[in-house]
Amino acid sequence: MVTMNETIYALSSGGLPAGVAVIRISGNLAFPIAGSLAGALPAPRQAGLKTIRTRNGLVIDRGLVLIFPGPASFTGEDCVEIHVHGGKAVVNALLQELSAFEHCRLAEHGEFSRRALENGKMDLVEVEGLADLISAETEMQRRLALEHAAGGLSGLYNAWADRLTRARALIEAELDFADEDDVPGSVSDMVWADMKRLRLEISDHLAGADLGEIIRDGLKVVIAGAPNAGKSSLMNALAKREVAIVTDIAGTTRDVLHIDLNIEGYAVKLYDTAGLRETDEIVEREGIRRALRTVADADLVLSLAEIGSEAQRNFPGFVGKVLTIGTKADIHPGETNQYDLLISSATGSGLAELHELLRQDLQARSGMLSLALPSRLRHRTLLGESLRAVEAALASEDRGLDIRAEYLRQAATSLGRITGRVDVEDLLDVIFSEFCIGK
């Protein structure tokens, strides 16, 4: 669907100055514009060293020009890449020159990818995977995003949607021939046996959503405990810098602070919270309210208590794992098995063990090998809808085949909304706003 639209351009490489900057142009006018800047264009997909000039003949720089005729290009349109020296003035001059062409403008966030989607070069899950790949900071985030960008999830969802369509076709056939004696009733049995398998496959897949979201968004680890337990000191020790204010005044931390850690390739978001105690002080009370809200949303809680005092094991609204940690081991020598772990943020003792416990926790959560996991709430919600529709179809044995077929249609529609096979216009603005300009 290559329509007569505006040609877009943007700096697609990173911050300046840099050794090389890549400017990408896409649209019907990409080739004439590139020709005007660089003279004769090289053969498709081959780099040509060219002098890039303004239309007044002023030399901007010498650089490589590559052309990718549509539809065999990233966006599906004619695309050009110009590689120039990554100086701010060089890039500004080139962008300035591009802006002067008619029907040619700076791209919006994610507009290259959006055109790729519209031209059928990628589906929605692949587009999301690409956005995640660009922002991936840890090894596991990279692997998960690559799986999505390369179509791992889409292939699965398309195969499921096809099975649903096939099932409906068989049901339709049975409805059409219901009066004839020679149609075997077992066609329908076959369909429902397969739909039972599908129900199991979707629910198994959904069970991986927790892990997918943890890999993408990071494991939420919250440090909680009484005032002065040493929470901020642990946060600083793990961050290896002064993130949180540490004083001997109980109730120092008021707001929720967080740092990002990379533990063996997994992203971990570590939160420091206000000390939990009864207080009438308004700001501290608000801090404690926020602390409890953060704990309720945690994947794992580190419950800190100075050695000798009791570590809290239950937190309102939190049902996950709590690790109890006895703190200030340097001033409380000797053994105690009251806690899961003893640490001293002052000397660093026990921190390697804490790191190891976090690593083990992550590994236990990620027992599975495949990274074809749903990683966004959007995926989880639509998969849930699809699963419920399959369940409804299976459970309505006493109702007409047409009603059961309609449930299967709904199940396929929900899957189609994940990959964007089915109308998703309402979602696109949200999804593309996550992208940077130039992608």
Ligand SMILES: Nc1nc2c(ncn2[C@@H]2O[C@H](COP(=O)(O)OP(=O)(O)OP(=O)(O)O)[C@@H](O)[C@H]2O)c(=O)[nH]1
């Ligand atoms: N000796 C020793 N002192 C520590 C250790 N960790 C923290 N402290 C001291 O304990 C006091 C409280 O530490 P913080 O890290 O601010 O404690 P907190 O739990 O964040 O306190 P609130 O913000 O009040 O909730 C400070 O005086 C720290 O220097 C430790 O490992 N050893």
